[in-house]
Amino acid sequence: MTDAERELHQIAVVMSEQGGRLVDYLVDSFRTLIPELPSDLVLVEMLEGSTGSNLEMLAHVFRGHVPIVEVQAPAAAVEYARRLAQRGTPPSALLRAYRLGQQLVLRWTGEQLALRQTPPAVALATSQLLMEVSFQYIDRVSESVMGAYQDERERWLANRSAVQREMVETLLRDDHVDLVAAEAAIGYRLRQQHVALILWAEAGDVGMANGERLVARIAQKIGSTTRPLYVPRDRQTAWCWLAVNRPGDVDQAAIEESLRGNDGVYVAVGSPESGAPGFRATHLGALAAYRVATLGQRQQPVISYGDQEVRAAAMLVHDLPSARRMVARTLGGLAEPNRGAARMRETLLAFIQDRESYVATAARLHLHKNTVKYRVDRALEARGKPLQTERLDLELALIGCAWLGPELLA
Incomplete structure (x- = not known):
């Protein structure tokens, strides 16, 4: 045995003797410097147990009782790692605790070498040995506990999601449920005003963690102060509910800003509603907007049921065969599935919505007034009927074509 190994053996003896005080010192440091770690009594006791067991194992390694290659977490x-996973504590907090623990233990061992007045050459060799062994120990143990964390997190989320999905589906069926039990099952308060979102990816995987972060960012942008309810439906789709503080439409621009940097991810938004009945109603609105978006031709990141055109298109989606017949009958030759007819339909719809003002329509579409008049005249000619004939059906057909395109022109 070398002099450095003998010194390390003696330091391990002192570590065992002072284990209680050292655990207190480390746990206090963890709680102060890593605020993400849970602070309730049960988890603090588990942190003490984890820290104490690691120190005990490390002392055995220092004394040569356990070869480093045989060390298990x-x-x-x-x-403790599994419980952190269940609580949703970031894994970075757990890893920081191990790195901080190594730093503090190395500092403590340096103080012990100084107290023992170890000769400089032996102290240096011992410090190098301590550094090498501690890094090997942290690498092995942290890899093991992080693996346990990830496995437990996936299992916990799968179980939680299953319970949430079952209760959410019960609520959406409008079955009679106990609100207290339902809120406990889904981890979300029903007796408040909320808005539903449907989040989906056009291609690829939304990813649960990424989706939850994105919805949390949306909640922050629109001023929601409580944790959203996020329920994955499959690899590409999730249903979400956010608490909102006031009635009225949700800020669509704020949601679009939240989506920046997430190309290929889209959001359908319901209208804010209150209470358990509103939980279902706002979701039905979001679902209707989602159907319009996925059936339609507009590639915009956010679609809202608060938009009256979206609501109109959503009604047509419920009976597409009847809607197609109405479009063909109402639009006549204007129902052709080509770019020229699409431009005329767009101009005619804007003209109707701007109260038949050529000037206002030109401003909206960034066209010359004469161009607007030319397109309107050609549109009515292609339709084969005057503007006022079946005026309501005409506007509804134009809105449907604007949002659903080929689905209505087939």
Whole structure:
């Protein structure tokens, strides 16, 4: 045994003797410097158990009782990692605790070498040995506990999602449920005003963690102060509910800003509603907007049921065969599925919505007034009927074509 190994053996003896005080010192440091770690009594006791078991194992390694290649993460440390996963504590907090623990233990061992008045050459060799062994220990144990964390997090989320999905589907069926039990099951308060979102990816995987972060960012942007309810439906779709503080339409621009940098991800928004009945109603609105978006031709990141055109298109989606017949009968030759007819339909719809003002329509579409008049005249000619004939059906058909395009022109 070398002089450095003998010094390391003696430091391990002192570590075992002072284990209680050292655990207190480390746990206090963790709680002060890593605020993400849970602070309730049960989790603090588990942190103490994890820290103590790691120190005990490390002392055995220092004394040569356990070869470093045979080190396994202590059971208490693994269980603490699993509990953090269940609580949703960021994994970075757990990893920081191990790195901080290594730093503090190395500082403590340096103080012990100074107290023992170890000769400089031996102290240097011992410090190098301590550094090498501690890094090997942290690498092995942290890899093991992080693996346990990830496995537990996936299992916990799968179980939680299953419970949430079952209760959410019960609520959406409008079955009679106990509100207190339902709120406990889904982790979300029903007796408030909320707005539903449907989040989906055009291609690829939304990813649960990424989707939850995105919805949390949307909640922050629109002023929601409580945790959203996020329920994955499949790899590409999730249903969400956010608490809102006031009635009225949600700020669509704020949601669009939240989506920046997430190309290929889209959001359908319901109208704000209150209470458990509103939980269902706002989702039905979001679902209707989602159907319009996925059936239609507009590639915009956010679609809102608060938009009256979206509501009109959503009604047509419920009976597409009848809607197609109405479009063909009402538009006549204007129902051709080509770019020229699409431009005329767009101009005619804007003209109707701007109260038949050529000037206002030109301003809206960034066209010359004469161009607007030419397109309107050609549109009516293609239709084969005057503007006032079946005026309501005409506007509804034009709105449907604007949002659903080929689905109505087939």
